[in-house]
Amino acid sequence: MTELVLVQGDITAQEVDAVVNAANSSLLGGGGVDGAIHRKGGPAILAECRDLRASHYGKGLSTGRAVATTGGDLPARWVIHTVGPRWSAEEDRSQLLASCYRESLRVADELGARTVAFPAISTGIYGWPIDDGARIAVQTVRETGTSVTEIRFVLFSADAYAVFADRLS
Template sequence: MNARLEASLGDITAEHVDAIVNAANSSLMGGGGVDGAIHRAAGPALLAECQALRQGPLPRGLPTGQAVATGAGDLAARWVIHTVGPDKHRGQTDPALLASCFTESLRVAASLGATSVAFPAVSAGVYGWDVGEVASTAVGAVRGMVDGGGAGSMQLVRFVLFSPEALAAFEAALASDCAP
């Protein structure tokens, strides 16, 4: 069974899905944008889990394009999957690195048994990527994982966007992805 892919305008911290994806920085200690909002809404339990990751398996932080899960603290979701998007301002311009954020997050979600996941527009904010390019890359990567069986028993992938412009870009990418 293929997962349903959809886009909506909203606040990712309020999503009632199994897992939400955090557009994290490599330190995993919170920051601005989506990352800061998720840390604030999740409460201190999320930061404690991120600190444990840094003191254990990720002493140098999470590498760009990779993903790791924690509990979700006070959020409606069960898990937060952290991924570090490429930063165009630092010369990280490879679309494959951006696509990896989405595929690796889905792999982690599948390994947890998640059947629903919500993504933000990873790297479309302060990391300087054009939201249209992010949308096209994200939808292509997610569709490839779902169609290829790498997303486990995923039933729903929702892109939760922060602006009408981002929503329009993701809706266009989803529409063109479904075209014959």
């Protein structure tokens, strides 16, 4: 049975097996969660991301996919990088957002991770409305078969925490 947990705080401080990074397709760092993970995790994460780009992901990681690297200097052993979709009023991209959560759990299972911390993927600079992002996140992890025993949603703001709390209840 997988336990769903909410935390208001900093995803880079979570003592879990794996943290999920809301990455950009380049895998080379960026703003928001991505920038924070690369800054706090140190050069080992970027080095592995560069190796991934040089080998399997020459054109970058596709939206909705996930791949793992070391956790570097983070308390987590691994970082699972996933590329969320940009929100669009003209096109329904909810399946791509759901895929981020499913693919991240698939990678976590491959790694043998039992505890995983997720941010609210795509709800920052990618513009996904937090209420819909929370709905998709919670519904997807509840419906995805996994060996992960704890899925932790780590929300930076009190507002995001409240929205996720409402979705979990």
